[in-house]
Amino acid sequence: xxxxxxxxxxxxxxxxxxxxxxxxxxxxxxxxxxxxxxxxxxxxxxxxxxxxxxxxxxxxxxxxxxxxxxxxxxxxxxxxxxxxxxxxxxxxxxxxxxxxxxxxxxxxxxxxxxxxxxxxxxxxxxxxxxxxxxxxxxxxxxxxxxxxxxxxxxxxxxxxxxxxxxxxxxxxxxxxxxxxxxxxxxxxxxxxxxxxxxxxxxxxxxxxxxxxxxxxxxxxxxxxxxxxxxxxxxxxxxxxxxxxxxxxxxxxxxxxxxxxxxxxxxxxxxxxxxxxxxxxx
Numbered sequence: 001x002x003x004x005x006x007x008x009x010x011x012x013x014x015x016x017x018x019x020x021x022x023x024x025x026x027x028x029x030x031x032x033x034x035x036x037x038x039x040x041x042x043x044x045x046x047x048x049x050x051x052x053x054x055x056x057x058x059x060x061x062x063x064x065x066x067x068x069x070x071x072x073x074x075x076x077x078x079x080x081x082x083x084x085x086x087x088x089x090x091x092x093x094x095x096x097x098x099x100x101x102x103x104x105x106x107x108x109x110x111x112x113x114x115x116x117x118x119x120x121x122x123x124x125x126x127x128x129x130x131x132x133x134x135x136x137x138x139x140x141x142x143x144x145x146x147x148x149x150x151x152x153x154x155x156x157x158x159x160x161x162x163x164x165x166x167x168x169x170x171x172x173x174x175x176x177x178x179x180x181x182x183x184x185x186x187x188x189x190x191x192x193x194x195x196x197x198x199x200x201x202x203x204x205x206x207x208x209x210x211x212x213x214x215x216x217x218x219x220x221x222x223x224x225x226x227x228x229x230x231x232x233x234x235x236x237x238x239x240x241x242x243x244x245x246x247x248x249x250x251x252x253x254x255x256x257x258x259x260x261x262x263x264x265x266x267x268x269x270x271x272x273x274x275x276x277x278x279x280x281x
Contacts (some may be wrong), residue, residue, distance in 0.1 A: 007050070038063055044181070045131065045138050045161060051251045057141055060185070061159045067184040075177040076218035078225070079256045080166045083176045084134060085249050086220055087162065091113060092235045093220055093251050099234045100268050108240065123147045137162040142222050143184075159183045178217070228257045230265040 041059035050058055077202060086093045094107045104120025111128075120123040127141030141158040164178040224231040232250045235241070 021109075041086075043181075045136075045159075048137065050130050054128075054140055057157065058130060058138070058159055061157045062183045064185055065183040066156070066186040068182070070181045071179055073177050073179045074215075075175060075217060076221065077173055078176045078218070078221040079174045080134065080176065082221060082224060082256045083164070083166075083217075084223070085252045086217060087137060087164075088132065089245055089249060091241055092238065092245065095100050095238045095241075096220055096223070096231060096234050097216070099230075100266060122148060125158075134166075135164055138162075153188065154186060155188045156184050156186045158185075176221075195235075224253060225256065225258060226252045226262055227265055228261050230262045 039062060041062040044062050045058065047055050047059060078099075091107050091109045094105065097103065098105070105117070106246055107117040110116055113130075113132075114126070114128040116124075116126050123143070123145045125141045125143045127139055127143075129137060130140050131138040137264075138201070139158075139160040139162075141160065143154075143156045143158055145154040147153070159182070161181040161183075162178055163181075164176060167175050167177070170174060232253050235249045236246050238246060
């Protein structure tokens, strides 16, 4: 397999939630307000499969959402076992990303299905998988944003839904297709006052993140396939991850290793200068 170069602009993409960057689907155009304003949550996710202590919150966020975005499907070559490792263990995936960048994003696993994260720019979240299977991942996040000068604070709950399917092409190569749907309910007091200023900002950021999340997953899967030694070494060195998780990831990488895979690491290039910055004659 030929080498791969990663441009720093893609690697350093700003994110709102540390979890969202590793879960979702690519979309060239995110849709907002699709379907009824008060959708039936049971038609969106299988509520009966979610634990009772989270079921009502998930239903409330979906039914009474402030924002809604749904991405278009993203399809990319990747073994299902590797894809599920990348999606199912965000802390390992973020560790790979951070090894290639100087990003301030932090993500910590605090329980088997629960994480805490911050983007280093005022956004933080506590979130958890409330449902996960090969075909469906549902996450519930408690999100907080504080503006740079501290004059505004936004608290919200987010339900992120990832639907995944798998198939093989005519050459029997494995492919993944996934889509993401995000429901956001703003809980901040005085939101109506803040909405005029912050609603356009939140809508833009949410749309960007729904679009970029899947690009990130497909990028990381290609990097792991191309540079399996690098991926295993990075995850194996993460002492914040338990030994079972580290070993499981390395086993998956070893099983999906392709002949001729590189023994090196990805090359990160700085962005080229803007076109206007041309050499003077």
